[in-house]
Amino acid sequence: MRKISLMLIAAALLVTGSMRANGPETEKPTKQLTARIWSLLKKNVFDVELVDQTADVRFIVNRKHEIVILTIDSDSEALEYAIKLKLNYKKVDLSSYKEGETYIIPIRVVGG
Template sequence: MRKLSLVFVAAMLLVTGNIFANNVAKDDPKKDLSIQIGALLENTSFTNDDIDLTAQVRFTLNNQGEIVVLSVDTEDERLESFVKARLNYKKVEISNFKEGEKFTIPIRVAGA
């Protein structure tokens, strides 16, 4: 009887260990999307005079995983054109997205 309870405890420890081992933190798709958008917006031609330019970008993803810019809310036309040219219809790698889901991200031009 003692051996049976010892085997039972060992089996429970093994099962519990496997459960915790499989509980790996999953990547956040929105964070991955944000990183990819940041990479698409790198290497700007803005000067130090253009620091503090900001915009709110609304976009969605189509069925092919491409960004479709809906609006760029900013007072600077150059920034609006830049964001649209860099992001519109650029393919991003994202898992488990819903076609047509709308996203809003803030954009800020930072100095070098």
Template sequence: MRKLSLVMVAAMLLFTGSIFANEVKSNDPSKSLTEQITEILKDNELSEYVVNQSAQVRFTLNNEGEIVVMSVDTKNDKLESFVKARLNYKKVELNEIKEGKLYTVAIRIEE
């Protein structure tokens, strides 16, 4: 009985040690990317025709960490041109850049 309890304690110590030994990545690249896009689009002087409009932006990142806009899915042409002009070839900072990976971000322009 005593050997069984020693084995259990040893197993729990090994299990606990292995949990703390693993490095936890707390940096979520997609959230960081979304925050950076928000900052790029933040300060704007848009007409009332663009305010309260939304769009789906599909883009990829090139090898230099720049956004390359593939498409902007919206019914508003002014919003589409605004988003393309603001985001295309803007540099973003990420830990791991996956060149060619396609990203989709929903945006909404508010007052």
């Protein structure tokens, strides 16, 4: 059973890695979108254990003006969970964005 689990995890990582290497081009989010994400994250207090952790967040904005998290690349599962909880399907009011465009934004948790 354990071997099957390890094989599935290895296969998932392989598929994810190849999709990432051959995936569509990503754009930097607009300043307005970056500012909105920052405001959503700054309202929340992160655990002390997450200070100095980083993550690259890949997302799209759907037609309902919601952030949809695609992937989060981080060494910390707790940070991934916190980011998904705070950003996924949160509404953003933007004047300009490309619906369905894949964006990537780096996030670093700093101590306050």
